[in-house]
Amino acid sequence: QITLKESGPTLVEPxxxxxxxCTFSGFSLSTGGVGVAWIRQPPGxxxxxxxxxYWDDDKRYSPSLKRRLTITKDTSKHxxxxxxxxxxxxxxxxxxxxxxxxxxxNWFDPWGQGTLVxxxx
Amino acid sequence: xxxxxxPASVSGSPGxxxxxxxxxTSSDVGSYNFVSWYQQHPGKVPKVMIYEGTKRPSGISxxxxxxxxxxxxxxxxxxxxxxxxxxxxxxxxxxxxxxFGTGTKVTVL
Numbered sequence: 075q076i077t078l079k080e081s082g083p084t085l086v087e088p089x090x091x092x093x094x095x096c097t098f099s100g101f102s103l104s105t106g107g108v109g110v111a112w113i114r115q116p117p118g119x120x121x122x123x124x125x126x127x128y129w130d131d132d133k134r135y136s137p138s139l140k141r142r143l144t145i146t147k148d149t150s151k152h153x154x155x156x157x158x159x160x161x162x163x164x165x166x167x168x169x170x171x172x173x174x175x176x177x178x179x180n181w182f183d184p185w186g187q188g189t190l191v192x193x194x195x
Numbered sequence: 196x197x198x199x200x201x202p203a204s205v206s207g208s209p210g211x212x213x214x215x216x217x218x219x220t221s222s223d224v225g226s227y228n229f230v231s232w233y234q235q236h237p238g239k240v241p242k243v244m245i246y247e248g249t250k251r252p253s254g255i256s257x258x259x260x261x262x263x264x265x266x267x268x269x270x271x272x273x274x275x276x277x278x279x280x281x282x283x284x285x286x287x288x289x290x291x292x293x294x295f296g297t298g299t300k301v302t303v304l
Contacts, residue, residue, distance in 0.1 A: 181246035
């Protein structure tokens with residue numbers, strides 16, 4: 075059974091950086107064809123793709139946010155880390171990590187429970 | 196890249212069929228068969244209902260079906276039930292990233 079869980083700060087001040095960790099089980103990010111993505115959802119709004127990392131360390135970012143995003147993986151710890159710089163109140167959202175996004179598994183399933191991040195001073 | 200375009204809302208009576216459209220471009224929906232659909236109930240985590248345009252994951256009712264024509268993908272829910280009332284999002288591979296739709300609220304009258 076695949077599970078994922080997001081962790082990180084619930085409150086971030088404007089201009090600060092946000093670092094979120096996705097800890098997963100039930101699969102390995104060293105196995106070919108595996109990917110983990112980050113997706114966010116502002117309150118009452120639509121889902122937005124952020125970034126994806128593959129088993130071979132290839133990384134794919136949202137074109138509109140790529141300058142602010144960094145995604146990394148720690149295979150031994152079964153973790154994927156997302157860093158977003160220069161946070162703004164419009165970045166207030168529930169941030170999800172999800173399994174998938176590779177050529178072989180080009181959808182997102184399952185998802186973590188999500189973590190709400192509020193950007194405010 | 197811009198979000199895929201979905202109608203803001205679609206409604207239907209129990210037992211009826213409804214279709215949600217997802218309009219993209221030749222750079223996303225039109226170029227790949229990697230379209231997925233997600234159902235999200237209020238306060239809940241999104242759940243995949245269709246992947247690769249037409250395929251249903253194990254456990255998903257055959258009342259849900261997907262299709263694609265040109266740059267537009269569609270999700271059809273037949274035999275509408277009260278439990279189908281939720282938000283629905285399409286998602287497409289877009290070459291070097293993914294893009295989600297604007298979301299559709301389905302109301303069961």
